[in-house]
Amino acid sequence: MEFNYLSEIVDYCRREGKDIAQAMVDYEIRNKGTTRERVYEGLKRILIVMEESVEQGLTQQVITPSGMLNNWAKRIYQSPKETLGVALKKAVARAVAVGEVNACMGKIAAAPTAGSAGIMPAVLVTMIEEHGISRQRILDALLVASAVGLVFAKNSSFAGSEAGCMGETGSAAAMAAASITYLLGGSDEQILESIGFALKASMGLVCDPVGGLVEEPCTTRNAVGVANAFVSAQMALAGIKSLIPADEVILATKEVGDLMSPKLKESGQGGLANTKTGREIQKKVFKIVKEEGRSS
Amino acid sequence: MSEPPSILDILGPIMIGPSSSHTAGASRIGFIARQLLNDKPSRAEITLYNSFAKTHKGHGTDRALVGGILGFGPDDTRIRNSFELAKKEGLEWEFKFSSDFNRFHSNTARIKLTGEQGGSVDLTGASLGGGRIRIQEIEGFKVDFNAQTHTLVIIAEDIPGSIKNISGAIAERGTNIANMYVSRNEQLANMVLEMDQSVDKETLKKIESFPWVKFVRRVEPMIEGTSRYEK
Numbered sequence: 001m002e003f004n005y006l007s008e009i010v011d012y013c014r015r016e017g018k019d020i021a022q023a024m025v026d027y028e029i030r031n032k033g034t035t036r037e038r039v040y041e042g043l044k045r046i047l048i049v050m051e052e053s054v055e056q057g058l059t060q061q062v063i064t065p066s067g068m069l070n071n072w073a074k075r076i077y078q079s080p081k082e083t084l085g086v087a088l089k090k091a092v093a094r095a096v097a098v099g100e101v102n103a104c105m106g107k108i109a110a111a112p113t114a115g116s117a118g119i120m121p122a123v124l125v126t127m128i129e130e131h132g133i134s135r136q137r138i139l140d141a142l143l144v145a146s147a148v149g150l151v152f153a154k155n156s157s158f159a160g161s162e163a164g165c166m167g168e169t170g171s172a173a174a175m176a177a178a179s180i181t182y183l184l185g186g187s188d189e190q191i192l193e194s195i196g197f198a199l200k201a202s203m204g205l206v207c208d209p210v211g212g213l214v215e216e217p218c219t220t221r222n223a224v225g226v227a228n229a230f231v232s233a234q235m236a237l238a239g240i241k242s243l244i245p246a247d248e249v250i251l252a253t254k255e256v257g258d259l260m261s262p263k264l265k266e267s268g269q270g271g272l273a274n275t276k277t278g279r280e281i282q283k284k285v286f287k288i289v290k291e292e293g294r295s296s
Numbered sequence: 297m298s299e300p301p302s303i304l305d306i307l308g309p310i311m312i313g314p315s316s317s318h319t320a321g322a323s324r325i326g327f328i329a330r331q332l333l334n335d336k337p338s339r340a341e342i343t344l345y346n347s348f349a350k351t352h353k354g355h356g357t358d359r360a361l362v363g364g365i366l367g368f369g370p371d372d373t374r375i376r377n378s379f380e381l382a383k384k385e386g387l388e389w390e391f392k393f394s395s396d397f398n399r400f401h402s403n404t405a406r407i408k409l410t411g412e413q414g415g416s417v418d419l420t421g422a423s424l425g426g427g428r429i430r431i432q433e434i435e436g437f438k439v440d441f442n443a444q445t446h447t448l449v450i451i452a453e454d455i456p457g458s459i460k461n462i463s464g465a466i467a468e469r470g471t472n473i474a475n476m477y478v479s480r481n482e483q484l485a486n487m488v489l490e491m492d493q494s495v496d497k498e499t500l501k502k503i504e505s506f507p508w509v510k511f512v513r514r515v516e517p518m519i520e521g522t523s524r525y526e527k
Contacts, residue, residue: 102313159425
């Protein structure tokens with residue numbers, strides 16, 4: 001049982017009278033020789049790590065070795081200023097929290113990658129808090145997200161070195177958008193539209209981490225990815241069409257990734273990493289992280 | 297031979313940050329090298345290519361590779377201190393850096409490991425993103441596997457009947473071979489067998505006892521939450 005495109009998953013759902021979450025359970029059982037119980041156990045473990053990484057970043061001291069990130073999540077969470085209400089502020093803080101924990105070599109769930117690990121937890125924790133959604137339903141939302149990830153992995157790439165940040169925070173935002181649309185009762189078609197919107201907004205995003213570290217702009221791009229997910233799901237739930245079908249948008253990300261210069265794909269040679277300030281930070285970082293090329 | 301990915305790998309892996317390709321994938325490649333060595337490693341010569349060479353430091357790639365060689369899984373917090381722990385374990389390591397975008401995937405590591413018993417292994421692996429990896433060369437042979445299932449790597453003289461004898465020894469114990477891949481050079485053949493179950497020690501011994509077999513190694517799938525070779 002192969003799902004190469006989102007349209008195939010939706011066709012399967014129509015044929016079998018199932019939703020995307022249950023289609024993904026079927027996929028896992030058929031291909032991995034596992035059971036429904038084991039799939040949900042695995043999802044629960046992932047959700048727990050997601051929740052813990054949010055909690056850690058919001059409660060513990062998080063200063064990265066480079067000093068670039070310094071308890072930003074807590075500052076956002078406690079800020080008295082809110083651009084669009086407390087929900088967005090908290091969601092943004094949660095994404096940054098996971099980014100900071102990740103940069104400190106903390107434990108995270110790479111959904112789909114470590115560099116983009118803040119988006120799914122921030123969105124799911126926010127959906128629990130703002131919409132009172134049960135944790136069991138959240139596990140199904142994770143399954144819906146996995147459908148996006150599966151098709152993206154097959155037709156494009158999660159690697160920043162192949163598809164830039166488009167492959168990381170772009171795909172994560174699309175996964176999160178699909179989760180939100182699903183949790184708020186969107187149809188399978190609307191779920192696909194939300195994926196299309198989120199990826200279109202991320203098209204061509206480069207991977208240019210300052211100092212070669214998964215800190216900035218990764219962490220703040222996670223925060224923006226959360227907003228992207230909510231905005232994309234909002235449009236889809238209103239019945240707006242993305243025009244280009246989600247599967248074709250995914251194929252376009254592959255083409256765009258291939259066309260991007262290697263300098264803009266996690267090599268530290270272009271974009272923000274190559275700015276005057278970026279280079280200065282890199283020099284400082286390399287002084288802090290002392291060379292340990294050999295053991296003796 | 298690409299297996300359909302698990303959705304739990306797409307939503308994970310659960311891992312120590314900061315990079316699924318540069319940290320988790322790197323530790324997995326190191327861990328497979330350790331299993332292929334099948335001995336306590338005493339020396340590691342690691343060459344990083346392309347993106348790995350440029351950005352290893354900031355992503356903890358070096359610590360993750362050494363951690364994997366020590367047997368730490370991608371979610372093992374000991375990866376953070378792998379250099380210190382390697383010194384305690386008597387493992388010497390050295391990193392080299394190179395670039396060859398035509399030949400290698402952008403995140404590639406070549407590991408030459410030497411064991412305390414004098415054995416050695418030389419492998420090249422690529423980290424594909426999201427923690428997924430592929431082993432692409434072993435002892436100079438082109439291979440292509442990810443060790444997500446029970447895997448056996450064999451190098452033998454390329455003589456008639458070798459495949460029949462090896463698959464026979466495995467089938468004798470009721471182990472089912474799911475996939476088998478063969479590559480050759482002048483005199484030798486490399487076989488990678490993927491199986492539904494783990495091959496037991498008796499079978500390994502039997503395969504080793506064939507006079508034309510040069511090298512047999514078992515690579516077991518890495519399960520999150522388990523680190524091997526713990527003291």
